[in-house]
Amino acid sequence: MNFWERVTGSDLTRQWKAFEARAAALPADYQQVWEQVKGHxxxxxxxxxxxxxxxxDAALALLEEASADGQGVDEVFGDDVGGFCTALAGGQGARTYRDRWREQLNRNVARKLSRLGG
Structure with missing residues (x-):
């Protein structure tokens, strides 16, 4: 990956298109779970x-392997796809972008208030 691809994000577009092509080859119930995985x-x-x-990539590979082995989606992900994705992304309590933005906003407001008060 060169600098230009990194700046424009064209490498990410290419990767996600490849993911979608792989997901399109899965059975319908696996494709539904893939959509849920992305959302979570x-x-x-x-x-x-x-x-x-x-x-x-790891989640999609898991879906591909399960499909090839003839396993059901519920056998792999259980009935809590969101919990599974949280575990994949860093465990329970993993910080989301909302958490990071909220913390940044709170720091900025506190800094501005301390300037006004002092």
């Missing part, structure tokens, strides 16, 4: 989402 993982992404590509 995105809040754990950083600004660019680069930190999610290895996690999404």
């Amino acid at each position: 993982l995105f809040p754990f992404g950083d600004f660019s989402g680069r930190n999610l590509t290895p996690i999404a």
Whole structure:
């Protein structure tokens, strides 16, 4: 990956298109779970989402292997896809982008208030 690809994000676009092509080859119930996985993982992404590509790749590989082995989706993910994704992204209590933005906003407000008060 060169600098230009990193700045424009074209490498990420290429990776996600490859993920979607792989997911399209899965059975319908696996594709539904893939959509849920993406929805549950995105809040754990950083600004660019680069930190999610290895996690999404691993989740998709798990779906592909389970499908090839003839396992049901429930056997692999259970009935809590969100909990599974939270565990993949860093465990219970993992910080989301909302948490990071909230902390940054609170720090900025506290700093401005301390300037006004002092």
